[in-house]
Amino acid sequence: MDEKSLQVMMGLIMHSGDAKSHAMEAIQAAKEYDFESAEQSLNDAKESLIKAHQSQTEMLTKEAQGNSTEITLLTIHSQDHLMTGITFTDLAKEIVDLYRVIDKK
Template identity: 60%
Template sequence: MEQENLEAVMGLIINAGNAKSDAMEAIHAAKAGKFDEAEEKIKSAEESLVQAHHSQTGLLTKEAQGEAMTITLLTVHSQDHLMTAIAFTDLAKEIIDLYKKIG
């Protein structure tokens, strides 16, 4: 894998992981009644997802321009991380809303 593609794949993994961690911290904050902190963590998660999307878009753009990339387990892993982080962040928002209603 080319260095530039490897950096993009690692960017996906790192930023998606950060998003998922922030979303989990947001849930814990909401559970403790710290809704301002929960909202800050969700905002941070969303910012990490944007960065991950930038990495993904770069890879997709290259492929659309005819520069095929070798698909490795690491590449698949990075996409899995991104999709999981997106789903987890969306679910965290719903859980925070539930905690707000309960509280």
């Protein structure tokens, strides 16, 4: 695996992990009914996912140009991190909304 591919995959893992962490922060803030902080954390999660998607797009563009990425455990791990980050962020949004409903009652 070349150095550039390794950097792209590590970026994908790092930004996806950041998104998941921000999403967890949003849930924790919502539990304390601090919806301003929860929204900020969800926005931070969204920004991290955008960066992760940029890394993924770089991999896909390379492949579309005929330069296939070697499929390794690291490649699969990076994609798994992205899907987990997306899923966790989506779930965090729903949980924050539920806390909002609870707070209004």
